[in-house]
Amino acid sequence: MEEQYVEDLKKTIFEWTSKCRICMSCYTDCPLQLSTKGFLTQGPTGITKALYYGILWNTLEGKDAEDLREIVYNCTTCGGCVNRCKTSACGIEVIDVVETGRQFLIEKMIGPMSEQRSALESIYKYGNPYGEAPEKRLDWLEDAEVKRLPGDKAEVLFYVGCTTSYEPELHGLARSLVKLFKFLNLDFGVLEGEVCCGDPARSIGDEFLFEEMKTLNVEKFTAAGVKTIVTASPHCFNAFNKKYEELADKFEVVHYTEFLARRFEGKESFFEKELPYTITYHDPCYLGKHNDIYEAPRELIRKIQGATLVEMEMTGANSLCCGGGGGRMYAEMKEEQRLADMRVRQAQAVGADMITTACPWCHTMIQNAVRDLQLQDEIQVRDIAELLSESLGL
Amino acid sequence: MKIVVCIKQTFDSEASISLNETGGIDDQSVIQIVNPYDEYAVEEAIRLKEKYGGEVTVVTVGKENARKALHQCLAMGADHTLLVNDPQLEDADSHTYAVVLSTVLCTMDYDLILCGREAIDTSVSQVPSRLAERLDLPQINMVSHLEIVEGNVKATRDIEGGSEIVESALPAVISVQKGINEVRYPSLRLIMRAKKMAIKTFSLADLGLTMDDVAPYLSVEEYIFPEPRKEGMRLKGEVNEVVTQLIQHLRHEVKVL
Amino acid sequence: MTVLAFAEQRNGKMPKAAYEALSQGRRIADSMEDNLYVCLVGNNVSGLAEEIAACGGDEILMCDSEVFSSYQTETYAAVLTAAIRELEPGIVLMGYTSMGKDIAPRVAERIGAGLISDCTDMEVKGNEIYFIRPMYAGKVFTRVRVRTPVKICTLRPNNFRVDKKQGKGELRKFTAEVPEVRAKVTKIKVQESKRPELTEAEIIVSGGRGLGKAEGFRIVEEVADTLGAAVGASRAAVDAGWRPQQHQVGQTGKVVTPNLYVACGISGAVQHLAGMGSSRCIVAINKDPDANIMKMADISIEGDLYKILPELENQIREFKGRET
Ligand SMILES: Cc1cc2nc3c(=O)[nH]c(=O)nc-3n(C[C@H](O)[C@H](O)[C@H](O)COP(=O)(O)OP(=O)(O)OC[C@H]3O[C@@H](n4cnc5c(N)ncnc54)[C@H](O)[C@@H]3O)c2cc1C
Numbered sequence: 004m005e006e007q008y009v010e011d012l013k014k015t016i017f018e019w020t021s022k023c024r025i026c027m028s029c030y031t032d033c034p035l036q037l038s039t040k041g042f043l044t045q046g047p048t049g050i051t052k053a054l055y056y057g058i059l060w061n062t063l064e065g066k067d068a069e070d071l072r073e074i075v076y077n078c079t080t081c082g083g084c085v086n087r088c089k090t091s092a093c094g095i096e097v098i099d100v101v102e103t104g105r106q107f108l109i110e111k112m113i114g115p116m117s118e119q120r121s122a123l124e125s126i127y128k129y130g131n132p133y134g135e136a137p138e139k140r141l142d143w144l145e146d147a148e149v150k151r152l153p154g155d156k157a158e159v160l161f162y163v164g165c166t167t168s169y170e171p172e173l174h175g176l177a178r179s180l181v182k183l184f185k186f187l188n189l190d191f192g193v194l195e196g197e198v199c200c201g202d203p204a205r206s207i208g209d210e211f212l213f214e215e216m217k218t219l220n221v222e223k224f225t226a227a228g229v230k231t232i233v234t235a236s237p238h239c240f241n242a243f244n245k246k247y248e249e250l251a252d253k254f255e256v257v258h259y260t261e262f263l264a265r266r267f268e269g270k271e272s273f274f275e276k277e278l279p280y281t282i283t284y285h286d287p288c289y290l291g292k293h294n295d296i297y298e299a300p301r302e303l304i305r306k307i308q309g310a311t312l313v314e315m316e317m318t319g320a321n322s323l324c325c326g327g328g329g330g331r332m333y334a335e336m337k338e339e340q341r342l343a344d345m346r347v348r349q350a351q352a353v354g355a356d357m358i359t360t361a362c363p364w365c366h367t368m369i370q371n372a373v374r375d376l377q378l379q380d381e382i383q384v385r386d387i388a389e390l391l392s393e394s395l396g397l
Numbered sequence: 398m399k400i401v402v403c404i405k406q407t408f409d410s411e412a413s414i415s416l417n418e419t420g421g422i423d424d425q426s427v428i429q430i431v432n433p434y435d436e437y438a439v440e441e442a443i444r445l446k447e448k449y450g451g452e453v454t455v456v457t458v459g460k461e462n463a464r465k466a467l468h469q470c471l472a473m474g475a476d477h478t479l480l481v482n483d484p485q486l487e488d489a490d491s492h493t494y495a496v497v498l499s500t501v502l503c504t505m506d507y508d509l510i511l512c513g514r515e516a517i518d519t520s521v522s523q524v525p526s527r528l529a530e531r532l533d534l535p536q537i538n539m540v541s542h543l544e545i546v547e548g549n550v551k552a553t554r555d556i557e558g559g560s561e562i563v564e565s566a567l568p569a570v571i572s573v574q575k576g577i578n579e580v581r582y583p584s585l586r587l588i589m590r591a592k593k594m595a596i597k598t599f600s601l602a603d604l605g606l607t608m609d610d611v612a613p614y615l616s617v618e619e620y621i622f623p624e625p626r627k628e629g630m631r632l633k634g635e636v637n638e639v640v641t642q643l644i645q646h647l648r649h650e651v652k653v654l
Numbered sequence: 655m656t657v658l659a660f661a662e663q664r665n666g667k668m669p670k671a672a673y674e675a676l677s678q679g680r681r682i683a684d685s686m687e688d689n690l691y692v693c694l695v696g697n698n699v700s701g702l703a704e705e706i707a708a709c710g711g712d713e714i715l716m717c718d719s720e721v722f723s724s725y726q727t728e729t730y731a732a733v734l735t736a737a738i739r740e741l742e743p744g745i746v747l748m749g750y751t752s753m754g755k756d757i758a759p760r761v762a763e764r765i766g767a768g769l770i771s772d773c774t775d776m777e778v779k780g781n782e783i784y785f786i787r788p789m790y791a792g793k794v795f796t797r798v799r800v801r802t803p804v805k806i807c808t809l810r811p812n813n814f815r816v817d818k819k820q821g822k823g824e825l826r827k828f829t830a831e832v833p834e835v836r837a838k839v840t841k842i843k844v845q846e847s848k849r850p851e852l853t854e855a856e857i858i859v860s861g862g863r864g865l866g867k868a869e870g871f872r873i874v875e876e877v878a879d880t881l882g883a884a885v886g887a888s889r890a891a892v893d894a895g896w897r898p899q900q901h902q903v904g905q906t907g908k909v910v911t912p913n914l915y916v917a918c919g920i921s922g923a924v925q926h927l928a929g930m931g932s933s934r935c936i937v938a939i940n941k942d943p944d945a946n947i948m949k950m951a952d953i954s955i956e957g958d959l960y961k962i963l964p965e966l967e968n969q970i971r972e973f974k975g976r977e978t
Contacts, residue, residue, distance in 0.1 A: 008586070112474070112581040117893075120582045127585065128428050134411060171944055211585035335894060374941075375866070410905055410925050414793045422794070433906060495763060517905055519789050521771040526759035535837035536727060538756045541899065555900060556752040557669065557851050559844035561725075565837035575906045576899040614768030618784065619797040626931065629952035631943075639955050640965045643937065644973065646953060651935045653857065653914040654881070654970075 012107045013058055019100045020055040023048060028091045032083030034324040038340045044074045047084035047097045054104040068113045075104045076116045079342075080206055080329030082292035086320065101329070105208025115207045115330065122333040123209050126216065130198035131165040132333065140197060143167075143174040146181055150192030152227040157192035159184070160229040162243075164236040165199050166363040172370060173363050175385075176235060179392035180259055184233075186397060187266050191233075194223055200239040205246065207330035213246070221249045231255045233262045235388075237289035237296075237362045238328070244294075258290060260361045260387060264299035267306065267391075274394040277309030280383075282390075283355035284312065285346060285369060286322035287362030300361050303387050307394045315349040323349065327364035343372035350382060357383045359390060398451035398545075400442040401507045402475070403498055403528070404435035406459050406466040407518040416620060424460075431466045434513025437573045440580045441543060442511050443474040449545065452476040454505070458486060458497050464596055471591035472583035478594075483601040490613035491519075495527035497611060500604045502532060509550070512572045514539050522572075529570035537563045541576040655744030655781060657683040660734060661694045661706055661714075662753050664725065668702060670854040671749025673709055674814040678776070679747045680710025680821065685778050686744075689713055690821055693737040693828075695730050697723035700825065707823025709816065715741075715828035724839050725753055729832040731760045736830035738765055738804060745783060750808035751853070758808050768800035770807040772909070774932075791905045791928030811853040812911040852884045852901065857914045860886035860903055860930070861896075864919015864940065864959060868896040873963045874918055880970045886910065886930075888920045904929035918959045922947025939963070 029047040030036055036046050043049035057063060057071045084097045108114030115123065122132035130137055140163075141151075150157045161180060167173045184191045201216030220243075224232065232254050234240040240258040243250055250256060267273075284304055290296045297319050304312050317323040326342035346369060350358045358373075360366050363386075370384045408414075412427040431439070442453045454477040455470040457463050467478040481497050489497075502510065510532075515522040522538070529536035541560070542553035554561045555574055583591075601611065630646065632639040648654045659679035662672040676692065683690040689712040694702060697720050706714055717733045734757060738746060748754045750772045762769040774795070775786035785798045785807060852858065859878040861871050871885070878885045887897035889904055903910055905928040915933035920926060922938070922945055930936070931950075938951035939959045948954040955962055 109582065109584045110586075112583070115582055117579050120580070123582060128409065128430075136411070171942075209582075209584045209586075211589065215585060408790065410791065410928075412790070414790045422790075490768070491759070492763065492768070517791065520791070521769075522755045523759035523762070523769060523771060526756065527763040530760050530763035536756070536760065537837050539752060554752075556842075556844070557853070558847060558900075559842065561839045562841035562843070563837050564840050569837060574899075575902075614766075614800060614802050615770070616799050616801060617796045618799055621786070621795040621797060623792065623795060623932075626936070626950040626952075628949050629936075629954065631948070631954050631956065633943075633956040636957065636961050636965050637969075639957070640962060640969050643953060643955060643966070644969050647914065647935070647937070648973075651914070651952070653935055654973075 009107065009110050012103050012110065015103045016054055016058065016100055016107065019095050020051045022093050022095055023051065024093060026092050029084035029087045029097065032087045034079060034081055034083065034326070034342050035077055037323070037345065038326070038342050045077065050074055050078055051097060051100045051104070054100065054107070058107070063111055063113060068111075072108060072113050072116065075101060075108060076114065076119075076330070076334070078329050079288070079324050079326055079331050081288040081324035083324070086292060102206060102208065105206075106210050109208040116334050118335060119207050119330050119333045122203055122330070123207060123212060126199050126201070126204055127212060131169065132199060132203050133165060133169050135169045137196070140168045141193065141195070143177050144181070144193065145178065149181055151195045152192045152229065153223070154195060155192050156228060157190045158229060159189055159191035159231045159233055160224065160227055161191050161193050162232050162234045162239055163193060163197060164234060164239045164363060166367065167235045168197070170363065170367060173366060175389050176363065176366070179386070179388040179397075180235060182392045182397040183263060183388060183395070186395060194227060196223065198223070200242045202238045202242040203330055203333070205242065206328070217247055217249070221247065224250065224254060229254065231257065233257050233259050235259060235363060237287045237294070238364065241289045241293055258296065258361070260290065260300040260303060261296060263388075263391065264302045267303065271306050274306045274308055274391070276394050276396050278307050278390060278394055279309040280357040281311050281313055281355050282357045282359055283315050283350045283353060285315070285325065285358055285360040285365055286319060287360060287365045288322070288324050288328055290361060291322055292320060300387055303391060304359060307390055310390075313353045313355055315353055317349060325365040325368040327368040332364050332368070341372060341375070343368040344376060347372045347376055347378065347382065351378070356381065357385060359385055359387050361387050398445055398449045398509065399507045400445060400451065400453050400509045400511060401502060401505060402435070402438045402442045402453060402455045402470070402511045403524065404439065404455055404457050404466060404470065404513070405432045405516045406430070406457065406463040407432040407516050410517060422620070429462060429465065431469050432513050432516045434515060434517070434573065434575070436580045437575065437577050438511040438513050439470050439473055439475060440578045441573055444578060445509070445545065446474070451508075454479065456498060456501055457481070458489065458494055467596050468588055468591040469583060471594050472587035473581055477597070479597045479599070481599045481604065485601055485608055486611065488613050489611070490615045491521050491523035491527055492614045493611045494524050495531055497601070497604065497606065498524070498528050499531035500606055501599070508567045510534070510568065510570045512570065514572045514574045525570050525572035532570070535565045535569045536571070537565060537569060538572045539574045540571050541574045543571065543573070543577060655686045656688055656691060656741055657686065658691045658693060658737065658741055658743035658746045659711070660746065660748035660754075661692050661702065662749055662751060663694070663696050663699055663702060666696065666699055666701060668705065669749065669751060669851070670816070671751050671754070671809065671811040673816045674811065675747040675749050675809055676706060676709035676711060677816045678809060678814045680817065680819055682745060682776075682778055682783070683710070683712075691715065691741055691743065693734055695722050695733045703823055703825045707821050708818055710819045710821040712822040713824050713826060715826055717828045717830060721832060724842060726835045726839055727756055727760060727837060728835050731757050731764070732832045733828070733830045734761050735764050737828065743804060746804065746806045748808055750810050754808045758806055762806045765804060766802060767804040767806050768802045770798055770800065770805070772810045773807050774810050774813045776807070791925070792931050810909065810911065849878065850882070850884045852886055852903070852908050853910055855884035855910070855912050857881050857883035857916075858886045858903070858910055858912045858930070859883050859916045859918065860888065860920060861891055861918050862888035862920030863890035863894070865891065865896070868894070871896060873960070873967070877916070877963055877967045877970070880967055880974065888926050917947050917951070918963060920947055921945045922950065
């Protein structure tokens, strides 16, 4: 007899997938359709149906299992299909199916993809997916005055996140946010001993590891005694807001773009330094599609003197995913599948000389794409926070 | 098929090494893992079990903490685990391990013994062959591919510039190498569940071994920490200029070209 | 103290590691004022006697028969055991090669001897020998003594000098009883390569994830070939399927000690350094000035490897052309 846990996973998958009427509307919103050969299994319905039949017919061994893993782990969980299904079809939570499917594959030891394994192990061992030493997590922080919670006390916690903490290219983002918070005279601090929010574990399919990280984080936030948590990454923001039931009512969790848009309202005149760029904004899926935050980042960009905001062909709710979500960040992408390359081309097409974004993963993916395409001299990749702090002359 | 896998818990490969008050290697403040090569061995054993039926027993010589390593193996799908833990094993060398493991194995029934090619801590690559010798079994080391053909093993063993195909009757001792398989990921849920499973534990006395039986052949006289490499010359700029500088330096200063 | 060296050979050719074992054996024999004995096993290998003598071999115990035409653990171990039992040497030396790794522990357990694997240095003090060997991937070295009367030691390739020093070179036919072979080598697949074996190479050019694709190795190979070098790879490059496992350098690959190691598009993770950190000269080519490898290389070039490597190949060709 199979364990109840696995049975429940199957049930969830079956329930959702049996609702699908195979109308295929979601294929127009699936980035995989653009970046792959466009097989049926490279789109939402195909992915969920592959899972459904894989389980139903119990074809979970050998090559079948490998194929199924490839299919199910291909999804970047951007959320385009979910929104489409809600408006045009039957409202299937496709991402829940995909994530449940991954949990199932992990239970069957078919998942995750081999490169994702070390990310999960590292979260378990070090509290970050990159195999980095926990004691180096705050190395980016040059400013000795910044409060360190829970030893110090503050109202606002700046939750930095793993990628922003460890990736040198993103230290500019972290430091800019610190400068902006100081400019706003905010009573804020960073966590001593911050750990991963668990989002990668969830999206790759180790639910228990996610729960473990959740417990740790809830403890740490409670000990820090803050009112508000501001995150650098939309992924941490999304996890805290939607998957940490324990945080509801206790803390306000905000992504920094919304937080700053509020605080800088009416403060346009401070952004004195001209930054004469043609800027395009790449909507991170976990800010836009998942949380409907489209305006706040754009408001911030519009405050910058001298900058012109141009929109790419695919923008807002129709934005093209960078390819880094859903645990894809840790997996190697084949040449033809680089969504970020396409995104950079789209930016080029509207004459942008700068791509801004508000997500460390999008930032990394797009930065790498610019490098791959050897466009470093033509297009810069910066985070909105960096531009703001520069424009304020900080 | 009954398979025994001998594993060792080792320091995480990122761990920094320091000495404790007694002058030994400090093992308190480091993260410990299943030796990566042994993970391949456990994985291979489980795959063979899945294919041919049977059971997998994982044996380790280690401290209390080594239970964690065994939990991981159980979560991956091993059936039984066994820990030999004794304070008298503090100075163990590979001969000691071979004595202990062979004593344990003498009491067991098996068709195949799998090990990792080496442990990434001491990296001596001795235990599998010493064990095979003590049990008077054939050995195949550095195996990157394994098949069972009509009750015999057919293994690909890596050698310089190529490989050998080695065939042997069972039982045999086989040490495996990276490339043989991809190790599965045991979720945290399965690890938690494994924590509730039993681990048989033995002391030396339980095995009927005395201090003399396990006396090591080697004695470590001193630990020497190498000077970290210093940052050298940095070159940046026009490609043809930096390359010229590099070649000049390699020819005239380092004299390697 | 009698010194015995095992002259590893395959198809009548000794690898560099065998010469290193002979030379090191000669040096110890000299300091002990004793003979260097050599154990040579194979089929039609008497031709090697001259080379062995040139590296200092005094008395060569040669076990030459069709039975030994290919390496089999059990037969070779039987011969080496018999030679040790007859000579009762204080020390037995061989290379830390796939053969050495296989046979040494087997023989050591049989005769009850301590074995130092992967030795990088030795200190002879009177009648005592102290062995230096790395642990924890080279993060620490240990100075070890062997308590047993016979000490066996496998030498890390490329760490012991090869000296030409004429020994007596007396060839003595040696026989030993060999058992029925249970684990039998039935096929040997060795790819003929014009490039040197990784562990023996004086120069290695290695590529990592920074190459971006399998074809990227072409330029690495071209540079390697102009230098007569071997080609290595980081694990990332191997796992991506760009290179075979045999080319991986590092903790889960090969440990190398060349005179020159050129790391192209490799970040310098500790596990990679474990395999090449004691190279005599390290050159790093990387676009990221903060990459770990750039902080420990003797010479580092910051820039795009796709621009630097072709230029490097050109310039090497140029000066090689001038030299000849
Ligand atoms: C148990 C264990 C064992 C391991 N064993 C090994 C091992 O034996 N060997 C090993 O190598 N690794 C090993 N690893 C993996 C190791 O941790 C690293 O992941 C790996 O070495 C990284 O390979 P890399 O340097 O090629 O890739 P990365 O770390 O991704 O580095 C790529 C580098 O290329 C540079 N680059 C990119 N594009 C260019 C360009 N156009 N021009 C110039 N530079 C460029 C980048 O700046 C970067 O520094 C092991 C890991 C574990 C956990």
